[in-house]
Amino acid sequence: MDLHTYDPRELEPLLDDYLREAHAMGYETVRLIHGKGTGVLRSRVRLFLARHPLVRAAHDAPPALGSWGATVVHLASAQEAPRPKETADGKEGARGRGPLLHWKPLMIGLGIGMAVGAALLWLRR
Template identity: 55%
Template sequence: MRRDKIPDWNEAVAVPVEPVLDLHTFDPRELKPLLEDYLEEAHERGWSQVLIIHGKGRGVLRHRVRALLARHPRVAAYHDAPPTLGSWGATLVHLNVDKDGNIQDPATGKFFYNLDGPLGPSAWLWLGVGVVLGVALGAVWWWLR
């Protein structure tokens, strides 16, 4: 084999994104960034549910996957897949997205609106700081008059 034909194993490889993610081919140390990127991509594509195959084994990977899902803002619910899709060797994840990118609270069904609009989240933070300072200065003025 010629030297210029040897692949660079450190180079990133594009993985096609599908509604099913099989974790058998990934390094367990890469689970957190992989799952976060995958769920964000699923959200951008507007998918309402995805299937994550972690295998049955001793349940270590299943536990780690579900711990990450429990804290992810795009996840409405998750549970064992139906028997035809892998049973307890896979987790069916329901995403809480709508077409505008708003996040739905699974408990109440209400949407939290996307604040990453033209102003961006930092602008909303500064707006909040400005309101608090305005109220504080108004209270001081009222007290001093």
């Protein structure tokens, strides 16, 4: 998951939803791309991962997969159930919303980006 485009204030609920969905789908490992820049995003990601109940280990990606610009996360086995997640209003999900709500802006942006890219490629011919 590429984290470059996300608002840092939304990072924790976004990562929590992503890790829980990946675990539910049976993934054992995921990769988070935070970039090499100043290291602020990397630090925030690593601090969050250190506290997450589904994370068994996290480390820099191998050179071919981004080196210190990405973090490889090893998740708990499928048999290990995550702790229940509730908000102050008792609803499941970040801020009482379903886990996939954070993906909607990403999917819209991805669709727009692909359309613009296709148009630019077509114009270059």
